[in-house]
Amino acid sequence: MNRTEEILNKQREYFATGATLNIGARETALKKLYIAIKKNEEEILKALKADLGKSGMEAFMCEAGLALNEISHMLKHIRSYARTQIKPTPLTNFHADSLVYLKPYGNVLIMSPWNYPFLLTMSPLIDAIAAGNTVIVKPSAYAPNTSDIISAIIGRTFDEEYVACITGGRAENQQLLGLKFDYIFFTGSQSVGREVLRKAAEHLTPVTLELGGKSPCIVDGSANLKLAAKRIVFGKFLNCGQTCVAPDYILCEEYVKDEFVTLLKKEIIKQYSKAPLKNKDYGKIINEKHFRRLKALIYQDKVVCGGRTDDTSLKIEPTVMDNVSWSDTVMGEEIFGPILPVLTFKRIEEVRKTVEDHAHPLALYIFSKDRDNINYLLKRCRFGGGCVNDVVVHLATPNLPFGGFGESGMGSYHGRYGFETFSHKCSILDKKLWLDLPMRYQPYKKIYEAMLKLFLK
Numbered sequence: 001m002n003r004t005e006e007i008l009n010k011q012r013e014y015f016a017t018g019a020t021l022n023i024g025a026r027e028t029a030l031k032k033l034y035i036a037i038k039k040n041e042e043e044i045l046k047a048l049k050a051d052l053g054k055s056g057m058e059a060f061m062c063e064a065g066l067a068l069n070e071i072s073h074m075l076k077h078i079r080s081y082a083r084t085q086i087k088p089t090p091l092t093n094f095h096a097d098s099l100v101y102l103k104p105y106g107n108v109l110i111m112s113p114w115n116y117p118f119l120l121t122m123s124p125l126i127d128a129i130a131a132g133n134t135v136i137v138k139p140s141a142y143a144p145n146t147s148d149i150i151s152a153i154i155g156r157t158f159d160e161e162y163v164a165c166i167t168g169g170r171a172e173n174q175q176l177l178g179l180k181f182d183y184i185f186f187t188g189s190q191s192v193g194r195e196v197l198r199k200a201a202e203h204l205t206p207v208t209l210e211l212g213g214k215s216p217c218i219v220d221g222s223a224n225l226k227l228a229a230k231r232i233v234f235g236k237f238l239n240c241g242q243t244c245v246a247p248d249y250i251l252c253e254e255y256v257k258d259e260f261v262t263l264l265k266k267e268i269i270k271q272y273s274k275a276p277l278k279n280k281d282y283g284k285i286i287n288e289k290h291f292r293r294l295k296a297l298i299y300q301d302k303v304v305c306g307g308r309t310d311d312t313s314l315k316i317e318p319t320v321m322d323n324v325s326w327s328d329t330v331m332g333e334e335i336f337g338p339i340l341p342v343l344t345f346k347r348i349e350e351v352r353k354t355v356e357d358h359a360h361p362l363a364l365y366i367f368s369k370d371r372d373n374i375n376y377l378l379k380r381c382r383f384g385g386g387c388v389n390d391v392v393v394h395l396a397t398p399n400l401p402f403g404g405f406g407e408s409g410m411g412s413y414h415g416r417y418g419f420e421t422f423s424h425k426c427s428i429l430d431k432k433l434w435l436d437l438p439m440r441y442q443p444y445k446k447i448y449e450a451m452l453k454l455f456l457k
Helices: 003-016 023-039 041-052 056-082 119-130 144-157 170-177 190-202 225-241 254-272 288-295 348-356 371-380 415-421 446-456
Strands: 085-087 096-104 107-111 134-138 163-165 183-187 207-210 216-219 249-253 303-305 319-321 339-345 363-367 385-388 423-431
Touching (some): 003 107, 003 134, 003 170, 023 056, 023 119, 041 056, 056 119, 056 225, 056 415, 107 119, 119 134, 119 183, 119 415, 144 163, 170 190, 216 225, 225 254, 225 339, 254 303, 254 319, 339 348, 348 371, 363 371, 415 423
Parallel strands (some): 107 134, 107 183, 134 163, 216 249, 216 363, 363 385
């Protein structure tokens, strides 16, 4: 038996004691985690700087701060989320109480990605602890500094029979996926997500997959173009474009495209300066493999802004490409970097067809003042979630579920939805003893048949 199996067996034994079922114990665990994150805040920010070049402001705003906010939200609402739900009971089950118990799955595996390595480890961990599970966390090997601080925080805060962190690469991933967990939560690429789903199927283990895809950003002629440019530049080039919900490409109404591209260029200079590669607050690509992949997607003859790279620092300028078509390589895959292609449309129906003819995206963004256009796209396009007249920020709202649709993932989390993701909804009919209707028992009588039809019609 290897070390990982030993930890999982310890967690099974610990869960069997019922120690995680007590709401007070869950609150204590969340408070300990909150204190640990605050205590190690400086080290967390340093690790994110080392792995992804994130500034202290960006690292706190998009990672450590959001994790703290998720804990605060859970501590405020955990008792109401855990409360047994009372549902209406039909006459056919008179007299009884219909109840839904939210019970923890048990032993949970959380596999997190490298692009937001702290937040996307801690956020599902917080939800899993709140729901009463034991957890094994597997952070990404591509963000080694953040992985180390996560491991240190978890190791100092929890006994491994409750929460443990396994570091390493593919060998450790395969080892974990070969074990039987009660639930698996995975955030990452579609290709790895398929492998996770295959492995989970061997044990019939339920899974949440948080994946990605080519998220469109629609800008119609009625939009506030200046504000749209400002918000899109923020959301697209945050974390150097390595954000699963970043706008992957722009669909701009044809007659305002030139004006909008000009505004994009001005906004990039305003936010990142004329020399973004020297901007200390602008991040870097995670590793050389992804850096080379992204460089190959840049068609210099279509670049209207940016396009320069630095092989030493693994930085790529915020880049806008115009006159792009779906036959271009950049449109053949999720970009996941600071490259923004601009395509055009003439009629809103073209937008719906474009979105629906391709894999369902994780996010969709609409910049418009035309409520007919907005409602048309929201109703007719299928996607995970999104914003109207903004980008990215919907994931920072704990009262909204965050998750994909189709190829961009399955399941959701954050706030109540995260609590429910890591909980089994157990239905209980609590039947009373003082009345026992005879109609369901043989021998059947005509009068009972008539009464049954009355109840069930």
